[in-house]
Amino acid sequence: KNQVEQSPQSLIILEGKNCTLQCNYTVSPFSNLRWYKQDTGRGPVSLTIMTFSENTKSNGRYTATLDADTKQSSLHITASQLSDSASYICVVSALGGSYIPTFGRGTSLIVHP
């Protein structure tokens, strides 16, 4: 069964600090992995999309890494801002006949001043 596990479940950091969120998946065969940011009560917003051949992708202060061999991804946030407070969701899609994505439960990040 395809699964996406994220850690930590929640994280509190001080403004200006860096943090790294983790995503492990068992989706196979792998097609792509996406990171989304979801503010409370809002729809997810895409941060990065990575395929099998990509190790790193950046979007401003967000940098995602992918290790397809170990089936792990991370999202690194640099110089956090109060507006980074949100849930960060890892989504993995399989290659082949079904493009149904598998969502992780998300990491809830709170940035304190």
Place this chain on the structure above:
Amino acid sequence: EPEVTQTPSHQVTQMGQEVILRCVPISNHLYFYWYRQILGQKVEFLVSFYNNEISEKSEIFDDQFSVERPDGSNFTLKIRSTKLEDSAMYFCASSELRGLYEQYFGPGTRLTVT
């Protein structure tokens, strides 16, 4: 900047009633999606739609659900006979094409079934 819109923002209905949730995808997008998120839980894929047909659907998308593109701009999700467990946030999304194309999500409709 183009965005996906959804109406209503909040819908309250009684168990057994039919509801229609409406979405206006981004105008040049060809793929449309519905997701749901039960409070406190993860987002779940319901269905994708392309060229006036369902492209993929999950196990959740059973016979009580249907989707339609009634005109050139709207994309709807109908729940025929709502149950208490249908209470959730329903998100519509659209993308230019499938695969590696970015999906743009709407703000969601909160459905409360009483």
